[in-house]
Amino acid sequence: MKFSINRTELQTALGVVAKGAASRSTLPILSGILLKASHDTLTLEATDLNLSIRCALPAFIEEEGQTVIPSKLITDVVKSLPDAAVHVDANDESAKILCETSAFSLKSLNAEDFPGFPDVDPESSISIPFATFSRMVKRVARVVSRDESRPILTGVLVEAEDGVLRMVATDSYRLAVTDTDFTADSEGFKAVIAGTFLSDLAALAPNEDNITLSLAENQIVATYSGTTFVNRKIEGTYPRYQQLIPDQYKTRAKFDTKQLTEAVKRTSLLSNRTAPVKFDLNSASNTTQVSTVSQDIGEARETIASEIEGEDTDISFNFSYVLDGLSSVETDAVYLELQGPMRQGIFKSEEEERYLYLVMPMRVS
Template sequence: MQIKIDKNDFYDGIQTVRKAISSKSTLPILSGILIKTQEEELKLVGTDLELGIECKVNANIIKDGSIVLPANYLANIIRELPNKELNLELKEDNKVEISCGSSEFKIHGSPADEYPLLPEVNSDTEYNLSQETFQKMIDRIKFATSDDESRPFLTGGLLSIDNKNLKLVATDSYRLAYTQLELENDLEKQEIIIPSKTLDELSKLLTSEDDIRLLIADNQILFEFSGIVIISRLIEGQFPNYKQVIPNNHETEVKLERKKLLNSAKRAALVARNNSNIIKTKFHDNKLIIESNAPEVGQAYEELSTSQQGDNTEIAFNANYLIDVLKVIDEEEILIELSGELSPGVIKEVDNDNYIHVIMPVRST
């Protein structure tokens, strides 16, 4: 194998597929990246057997071939090379010579036939969505997934397709994030759970205005976009009935500026860190008072103007949960719906039910 390739294009491709590589793998071959010529392009592949990422990079293919190179060493070397065209050539005994300008490296690789193939995803169920839209939906729910491996069905996001509605839902049992998109056509009903790592890496890679193509099989999902293919296993298990968690009514409705609430919550959280991140919120006659207290640190007090309908009430939240949702809402104003200090709080955008966030209250003394 021999290729000539732009250093920056090669490095970008390496960084893309490297996201699928786990440092915890017990199989040495999985710490590497598969490099393979394919027609007039160079194909790069990384996988941890749960998530696989493949991308294609333009290259001048002088001689076909394939090799597996250690991901970390390869990335570090390519990053430090001059911004020029580099030459990569496979020599005897799986050694690769990389030269760029006056720099030259020799790296020991592994045979490509030892590298596991990414599974094929064959399905009649295919969807096409805007990358920008899908990325925004992912970002609005992924932080609410759980890291509790004893309940794997909570460690991912539910993708639900029902008629013309595509929904993404995540919950860690302390909060729930729900977002939906109305599609143009009726589609086959589907409910699958996508691992949080897949959602995280997908969100980082979705940058184009072009569409993303989704293929769903029995236990795999494929995403194809911008010359990149991501194949991920799906999580088995039954996702909780999220509809039962979202309150149908409320006693208090408050409208206020999102950014002011976010900044106040951040400041109150500085003290709340020493008290399980608990902040108290009091909604009283068109005012919101936020307080936090840690005996060994001190107290914080914030006051905001609101537009309130319904009863005065108070409720305590985990400050981080409130901050997380306020960061992903774009609107200048939000709605908070409450039904007392022991009932969940609901945060929405004004005049828009396509995004709903539910936060469970915490007990405070």
């Protein structure tokens, strides 16, 4: 196999495909990347048997063929090369990589031992502008659980129905929901997709292409910009999150998003896991006091303007949970809706953004 390719394009493709290679496996072949040269295309593949990634990019092919090179090794080598054409000459035993005055000879693995790429027959698909997809994922993915004992909570619920595309994530302490109008043909699309997988997709280089998500019996297929990702769906029934969202409130406060975020950040300098940030809402003065008292450290408080309707109340939250939610609010104003000091609090962006973030309160002695 012999081919030449632009170093920057090869490095970018390797950076994407390498996420599919196994970092810990008893099978050495799974830690490698398959390079396949055919016609005028170089195809890269990697798999850990759960996630498979394939990327095709144009290259000057002198001799067709295929080989497998350890993922970390080839990624590090290409990253270190000067920005010039890269020439690769490989067989089943070694791969020679040349770029200007640099030359490497790497041990390769037999491509015949590399697992075949999954052959998936999609049942339904949705196509989303990448910018929209990325923004929605980033709003909810940080809320997924890291507890592998409840796999369903490590995923994001993605569903398209009644002209709306929705993404939902929860770790049982907080819940994030984001919606957007969606007029595609594929109504009834519904799947729970690993949050880490979606986050990797959302971090891809943006362009004008759509990203397509397709469902098979037990797999999710994502295609974007010449790259195909195949990952296992998370099986199980997603929690009935709608029951957690009340349709009314006893207190509602409107804040300047930036002002509230900065107040929580300053107050949290003296906070910790056992000293939450407290919100004390006063409707007579239309102010909210954000405060914390931390034993052996000290206390902090800040009073900010807020438009309050309903009852006076106070409630305490984990400050990092609050900041996670506020960081996803893109409107100038944010609303906090409360049922009482020991009921869930709901942060909402202004209507056009259609973002909701529910967080459970902390008990203060």
